[in-house]
Amino acid sequence: MFTECREHLIEKLKEAGIRSRPYTSMKKLRASQEAHVGAVLFEEETFDRSGAKTIYRDQTGAQHKRRKVFSRETTFSVIIGDPDPKRTEEIFEAFLGALDKGIYIDGNYTPIEVSEAEWVDEDDSILKSKVAVNVKIKFMGGVYKDTDFAKLTEIEVESVIMGKETQHGE
Numbered sequence: 001m002f003t004e005c006r007e008h009l010i011e012k013l014k015e016a017g018i019r020s021r022p023y024t025s026m027k028k029l030r031a032s033q034e035a036h037v038g039a040v041l042f043e044e045e046t047f048d049r050s051g052a053k054t055i056y057r058d059q060t061g062a063q064h065k066r067r068k069v070f071s072r073e074t075t076f077s078v079i080i081g082d083p084d085p086k087r088t089e090e091i092f093e094a095f096l097g098a099l100d101k102g103i104y105i106d107g108n109y110t111p112i113e114v115s116e117a118e119w120v121d122e123d124d125s126i127l128k129s130k131v132a133v134n135v136k137i138k139f140m141g142g143v144y145k146d147t148d149f150a151k152l153t154e155i156e157v158e159s160v161i162m163g164k165e166t167q168h169g170e
């Protein structure tokens with residue numbers, strides 16, 4: 001999930017107007033001398049036990065059960081900066097507009113939430129940009145386990161008719 005989420009955010013930053021490959025580590029971002037910058041930095045990941053179940057059909061039409069073992073929230077910081085404050089805001093708005101409501105990861109829908117944004121002036125930032133924005137993006141996925149239903153041929157059926165027990169098929 002981590003890799004798919006990070007790559008999704010990098011792709012959306014490029015669509016929004018970030019020209020160079022966005023940074024993925026704070027160390028490289030700090031060492032950067034660029035004024036036009038984009039970054040996708042991992043923040044945190046939390047887990048909660050879950051017991052949610054879903055029944056779905058595969059491509060062949062067979063029914064399966066999928067159990068959510070853990071709910072998993074993965075949070076990234078997306079940083080956008082440019083020498084022109086107006087351009088920073090344009091890229092930021094284009095980025096938000098390009099974000100999907102969610103993505104599919106291994107066949108499971110993972111909703112995306114924008115939680116908060118912080119604007120910083122050049123005097124308050126490690127970046128060379130005049131103004132930068134740091135926005136938190138949350139992916140709400142899970143850890144899943146698939147199970148199948150028992151086949152009907154493996155089940156023995158007994159019928160009770162007027163107090164008599166009979167095996168199915170008699």
